[in-house]
Amino acid sequence: MKTLPKILLLSLLAVGSQLAWTSCVADVGGGGYYSPGGVWIQDDVWLDGGGRGWFGGHDGGHGGGGGYAHPGGGGHRR
């Protein structure tokens, strides 16, 4: 029966090391935390950056109306 504590201990070590390896919980700053999430990728700081940005002209006083676009349909021929 001495092998039982060993099995449990090794299992806990394996779980702990995997958690540490994947940095599953990371301090974001500002009170937020990223943890594993999503079916396809883990959450991370590089997913930040959405929002109105300068498109609406409400940030930084750049004057509205940004966002010229070329859209030419399903792709205008070149």
Place this chain on the structure above:
Amino acid sequence: MKYDLRPFFLCTAMAIFAFVSPTPARAENFPALNTPAVAGHLPGKLIWADLFTTNPEAASAFYCGLLGWTAMPLEHKGKGYTIFSNDGTPVAGLSPRSVAGANHPSRWIGYIAVTDISATLSAVEKAGGVVRAPSRKFADRGRQAIIADRDGLPVGLLESSSGDPMDGDPKAGAWNWFELYVRSPQDTAAFYRDALGYAVAPETKPDTKSDFVLSSSMQGRGGIAPMPDGDSVKPAWLGVIRVQNLDATLAKVAGLGGEVLVAPHTVEFGSRFAIILDPTGGTIGLVEYIDGANPANTP
């Protein structure tokens, strides 16, 4: 009577390990882009986009209400993902974010068609990009990855195992174009040429001398435009969706909790274009072909 409890403890330990393992859940139900599959590939084409959001319910309600998309939730080991379909065709996904405790606006990430994702990732790194999410294979979907381009903008790559959606008129509610707003369009254009194989051409309109168009298979796929000056201004990626009636679509935005950021205006070939903000902070462009004429056929 003595029992050998070792198998019991071993199974318990394995169950605990499997339960708390941080290995990302698999999404075997990601649908194929084409059913039935097609043989053709169109590298460089915008063929998918994921919305990463902390508020899946609000985002889903907004896009379904605005564009007529239908939402099909998937779940695997308690992790959710939603497939958005446009007239029965899967066009986008919604991936809930786990971050909490701070303000994190939603972000759209578009996926560009590639034919050899491993070779493309190597080219991306050689051109100065970074691999954010390594290539992963999904049963019906193919292989996908996410990179950061030279401006730090996340861009998805998708090697579809069912071929790429054919060129031609995208349906209303489908992806039409993408636009990059960056500090140095010329450098960004060189990155996309070297990393993703685009043909790069300067915009021909007289007032857009610093703009570029990215093309592949003789089709324009996206544009690169300079962003406004200012240290607080960040580069941006914008996916553009075709709508049948821009004014009618924009009229629904506020009622669904969104906001029109850039009012409708006429752009190339008479298309009308606007930019909107969804209630969770995601931004998309909307374009209408005037009189239903596809600018793709404009000489």
